[in-house]
Amino acid sequence: MNANEINDTEEYRNSIKTVDSDGKRIWIYPKKPKGSWTNARTYVSWVLLAVLFALPFVKINGNPLIRLDILGRDFYLFGMHFTPQDFHLFVVAMLTLVVFIALFTVVFGRLFCGWVCPQTIFMEMVFRKIEYWVEGDSSAQKRLNKAPWTPEKIRKKVIKQTLFILVAVLIAHTFLSYLIGPERVFNIITSSPSENFGGFLAMIGFTGAFYFVFASLREQVCTTICPYGRLQGVLTDNDTIQVAYDFVRGEPRGKKKRKPARKANPIASMQAAVADTDSATGVSEAPPLKVLGDCIDCTLCVQVCPTGIDIRDGVQLECVNCTACMDACDEVMVKIDRPKGLIRYDSHNGVVNQTRNIFTPRAIAYSIALGVLIIVNIILFAGRTNVEAIILRTPGKLYYETEQGEISNLYNYQLFNKTTELYVPEFRFPDHPDAKIQFIGDAPELTPDMMSEGAFFILLPEDQVQERKQSIKIELWEGDKLLESTETNFLGPIK
Numbered sequence: 001m002n003a004n005e006i007n008d009t010e011e012y013r014n015s016i017k018t019v020d021s022d023g024k025r026i027w028i029y030p031k032k033p034k035g036s037w038t039n040a041r042t043y044v045s046w047v048l049l050a051v052l053f054a055l056p057f058v059k060i061n062g063n064p065l066i067r068l069d070i071l072g073r074d075f076y077l078f079g080m081h082f083t084p085q086d087f088h089l090f091v092v093a094m095l096t097l098v099v100f101i102a103l104f105t106v107v108f109g110r111l112f113c114g115w116v117c118p119q120t121i122f123m124e125m126v127f128r129k130i131e132y133w134v135e136g137d138s139s140a141q142k143r144l145n146k147a148p149w150t151p152e153k154i155r156k157k158v159i160k161q162t163l164f165i166l167v168a169v170l171i172a173h174t175f176l177s178y179l180i181g182p183e184r185v186f187n188i189i190t191s192s193p194s195e196n197f198g199g200f201l202a203m204i205g206f207t208g209a210f211y212f213v214f215a216s217l218r219e220q221v222c223t224t225i226c227p228y229g230r231l232q233g234v235l236t237d238n239d240t241i242q243v244a245y246d247f248v249r250g251e252p253r254g255k256k257k258r259k260p261a262r263k264a265n266p267i268a269s270m271q272a273a274v275a276d277t278d279s280a281t282g283v284s285e286a287p288p289l290k291v292l293g294d295c296i297d298c299t300l301c302v303q304v305c306p307t308g309i310d311i312r313d314g315v316q317l318e319c320v321n322c323t324a325c326m327d328a329c330d331e332v333m334v335k336i337d338r339p340k341g342l343i344r345y346d347s348h349n350g351v352v353n354q355t356r357n358i359f360t361p362r363a364i365a366y367s368i369a370l371g372v373l374i375i376v377n378i379i380l381f382a383g384r385t386n387v388e389a390i391i392l393r394t395p396g397k398l399y400y401e402t403e404q405g406e407i408s409n410l411y412n413y414q415l416f417n418k419t420t421e422l423y424v425p426e427f428r429f430p431d432h433p434d435a436k437i438q439f440i441g442d443a444p445e446l447t448p449d450m451m452s453e454g455a456f457f458i459l460l461p462e463d464q465v466q467e468r469k470q471s472i473k474i475e476l477w478e479g480d481k482l483l484e485s486t487e488t489n490f491l492g493p494i495k
């Protein structure tokens, strides 16, 4: 029986640490983390926050780098314009993203949550820091919340909540900029609410939602709401690298002071020798000396945890890999002159057997699936045209023969211009150079981002119509640039 089996009764998995037995919320007051991991995450968060706030303003060839106008069904990615006609690209891209997330999680667990997820970054690097700045560390916060309403308490609470609301306003405006663009957001800000009531309501709604999430809901998003968090149970395994407590080295835990050189384990040797002697001689029974692991049970790793868990219980879904416990424990290990890394990034197999393997059959299978999907994406994106044409024979209409000896078919067309350029396409028939086209009304002009529709006749010389039903290839050209190529049916007399 190893140390893990002794301690890991898994009862902690039956409840979450932020809810008591009556179902009431237990508010978490995590101690302020400090250390090299926290510093690294802070620097990364600065870069990510700068990117997050700047991206809506970045343009490529006049197009937004990214815009996801769901209501307007208008999407830009890397400056490329996507319309509902590109839905298949969106589906394949999303599938690729899901497989990538699965692969990443199989190998690195919830690393994304700790380092990249906007929820963690805003919570731990913005709102929590404001809280520490205004109210002090966890014990000061607890004292303040228990204290009666004095002018000092009111002052601190007003400052904190005001800053929270201001940051929520900023996030809401940025979020809306991703949806409808910063120009329209600016227009909403600068016009009166009555002029832009929908936009005004969206601002209020998003601000309220973000304020609620970061001021009140907090870690509940990660521990109970986020679907990615719930996926951990099926995606991670004993080879997944995550924030892990080295129970082999740490257990049995205890506050007993000791000499640092445990590895040689002289006490254990003495105990064994005493036990051997006793069993051989029948002399007994001196109480055995307790040999402790490196964990001194200071609970600092629990005190800093923003989700309130004890990582020493084992890997848990609630752990967002924020590294706070790693820093806290490293500091303790330095003080007691033991190696850092009692809590570290490692896999279960790494802790137990010292074997680390990220190329597991599962990871390889996901990698192959991801590779295939990436190739499919490349092919689909490479074949994507700026104009999409849907040209179908008008239902219920047969062909007719003209006096000039031509066969004529009537078609309806829909042309989607996915770009910000104006096109006046020329229709060509590569397999039928003698074919003619007659528009009903004007020839189409494809204005940016718009659909143009109408009808036209295609006329073929009778001798080129060999079958009752044949296909005819149609190309749309703008100068020497092929915009789109499609095929449709052409009916003729039976021969």
Ligand code: SF4
Residues within 6 Å of the ligand: 245, 250, 253, 294, 295, 296, 297, 298, 299, 300, 301, 302, 312, 328, 329, 330, 332, 342, 343
């Ligand atoms: S911080 Fe380290 S030494 Fe302290 S309780 Fe946690 S694991 Fe044990």
Ligand code: SF4
Residues within 6 Å of the ligand: 243, 301, 304, 305, 306, 307, 308, 309, 310, 311, 318, 319, 320, 321, 322, 323, 324, 325, 326
């Ligand atoms: S267990 Fe450690 S890494 Fe996980 S959430 Fe708590 S403090 Fe962060």
